Structures are given as C-alpha cells and as structure tokens.
Amino acid sequence: MALEHAILVSLLEKPGSGYELARRFERSIGYFWTATHQQIYRVLKRMEADGWVDVRGVPQRTRPDKKEYSVAAAGREALSRWLHDPIEPESVRHDLAVKIRGAAFDDPAALVREVERHQRMHRDRLAHYLAGEERDFGTAPDAPTPPDPGRELQHAVLRGGIAYERMMIDWLDDVLATLHRLGPGR
Amino acid sequence: MALEHAILVSLLEKPGSGYELARRFERSIGYFWTATHQQIYRVLKRMEADGWVDVRGVPQRTRPDKKEYSVAAAGREALSRWLHDPIEPESVRHDLAVKIRGAAFDDPAALVREVERHQRMHRDRLAHYLAGEERDFGTAPDAPTPPDPGRELQHAVLRGGIAYERMMIDWLDDVLATLHRLGPGR
C-alpha cells in the first residue's frame, strides 16, 4: 500500500489539512495517485495513531477550523524504509483496452465515439500539463533559480505524465484507424 | 467495475475454467487487467448466479475435473450494455512516481537501482510483447489471412502495450539522467 506514502510525500512538500490533501489529489498528485477525501481522512487518523504525522489545530475566522498535518520523525523513517524497499508489481486496470477487445463481439463502429471522447480527455490533460510545466518550470527568467532536488524530481514526474498523454493520444489515433478499417461489424 | 466484463470478453474469445482464466490474466489479459484466482472464482460464482455464464462440468482423466464456463445470452447483453456506457475516470496508481517525488526527502542516488530495476522489467515486457506480436501477427505468409475483427482489435491493444513500454523505458532514461544530475543528496 502506498496511499500512506503518497500522503507523506505530499505533506513533506507542504503541510496541510485533510481537505487540502484531497484537493491536491485532484490535481498534481492525482495524476499518478487517486484518493477520495474519506479515504484520506481515515488514513490520516491511522497515521496519527501510529505517530507518523503531527496535528495542529488551526482556528480560522471565516472558515471552519482545520487540522494541519505535518510529517513526524517516525513518518520520515517509514517513508525512507519504503523508498529503499524494492517492491511493486504495478497492477494495471485499463477499462478502455477491455472495451476495445470486447468491441469485436459488438459493433466496433459504436466504440468510435467513446474512443474519441477518451482521446479528447487525454488532449485536455496534456494541455493542462503543458500549461503547468510552462508556469512552474518555464524558460528561466533573468534570475537563474538555485538547484532544488524536489523541483527537479517533480518536473521529471510531470514529464512522465506528458509522455504518457502523448503516447495515449497517438495510440488512440491508431485504434480509431483500426475501428474505421473494420467498419460496421457483426 | 469491469472484472466481470474482462471475464466476459475473455470467455467470448475462448470458453474456459476459472483456473484457465486466472492464467490468462497472468498473460495477455493481464497486460491491462489483473486478478487473482480467488477473485475470479468468486466473480464467476456471482456471474453464474446472475445467469451471465453457463457452466459445464468437464471430467478429466489425468487432471482434476474442471468447470468450463461460457458466455450466456444475458452475459452478452450485459457486455453490450457496458460497451455502450460512456464511463471511466481511469484511476491511476503509480508507486514509482510517488517514490521519485519522495526521493527528494531521502537520498536520490539510492533510487537509481530501483529505477533501473523497473526499466529492466519494462524492457523484458517489451521484448515479450514484440515476440508475441511476431508470433501472432507477424509478416503474413503466402496465405493472406481473412480479416478478423477480434484479431485486429487484439493487435491494436497489443500495439498499445508496446507503445506504453517504449514510453516508460524512455521516461525512465530521463529520470535516471535527472537522478545522476542531482548526485548524492541530503
């Protein structure tokens, strides 16, 4: 399990509340890990009980009070242990591939719209990534930024996301061409 | 949920037992969907109760008897319904990306071996895919095979797997270069 570890990394990058974490999981972290707010709250509880994180109540005037979490020593150690563990089978769940193979037993042409819809989502995400890259890592201004490992590694992960979206867009072009070649079937 | 649907597609391609399905999920189907034998047996039970599949006891001499499953009319309809449903948020779980961002808070250089190990696994899988492609879809012999939608679509999905592995290998080269540039940290 790595949700704990994804939370640790996110809190090390910047401490925050469960709600804030949930929003990060909808954006930057969500590109390679998803989690709902319920799951995050529950796991944070467990991490707090295990002493992996510290909590600090933050009263707010205009908003409900929040609990700001930050990584404790035990959490850092747990993360370090996990980083040094050679694990991961990388389980895959790719609905669209199942659908494409399934289309042979239905009407292949009926899948065209669905594939196009997915391709559009990947194009949108690519545009979003590229905008984020330009914003956060764009061509250096006059002041050259000092080398920052965190920044460099975040950029490397983002480049992975960009490469993934480009690959998907190209592959879905290939799939669409195949579907068109097959024509209306069954 | 799509394990049911992945099983339906697999059984439409070729009827088989729970054990056989489990082995297919370790190979061809496993490239885009994973499942353990326990899960498959349990889901098959449910699908049988729902009338999605038919069972036929097959006595065997040298092996334990098996139950051969095949898709029933209701199963075909369920698959068709799912194929026409525009769904999927494509949930992602990418441990390695979490590790890479986490490396900023540990020793980036210590991750080099792990990344190399992953890259090796992707190279192996790519070689495996390419061998399978040559075997099943290789340069046509004298007899041109008749057009078969199932075959074409299986090939399209396999090309997706190949594109994915190539993308990952290239990206991990990029990650390794970044890690080396950072040098031993913290």
Next chain:
DNA sequence: CTTGTCTATGCAACTAGTTGCATAGCAGGA
C-alpha cells in the same frame, strides 16, 4: 518413497476503496 510441482477449486479473514449521507458556518446572488 518422499518431495516438489502442476492442475483445479475453494473458504475465511483481512485490508483497501467507494458511495451516500450528515453537519455546520460563511459568502454571494436572486
């Protein structure tokens, strides 16, 4: 003749993740 591997199925207990709902204060618009 014992040990290990392969086919074949399954139970029980657990952990992970999803869905629906509840609460509650504040802000802004109709």
Next chain:
DNA sequence: TCCTGCTATGCAACTAGTTGCATAGACAAG
C-alpha cells in the same frame, strides 16, 4: 430571505481486492 456553493470533517454501509490456508490427484525427480 432563501438557495447555492465553498471550506472542513466525519460516520456507516457497502463493494472490491489481497493473503493465507486447505484439499486432492497426477506426475517427475531425487
């Protein structure tokens, strides 16, 4: 004023998926 939407946290009930174990016959290696 009421309704919607945002921040903020959480419970309860469910579904999905994992891990460990059990059984049992056939076959091959040592």
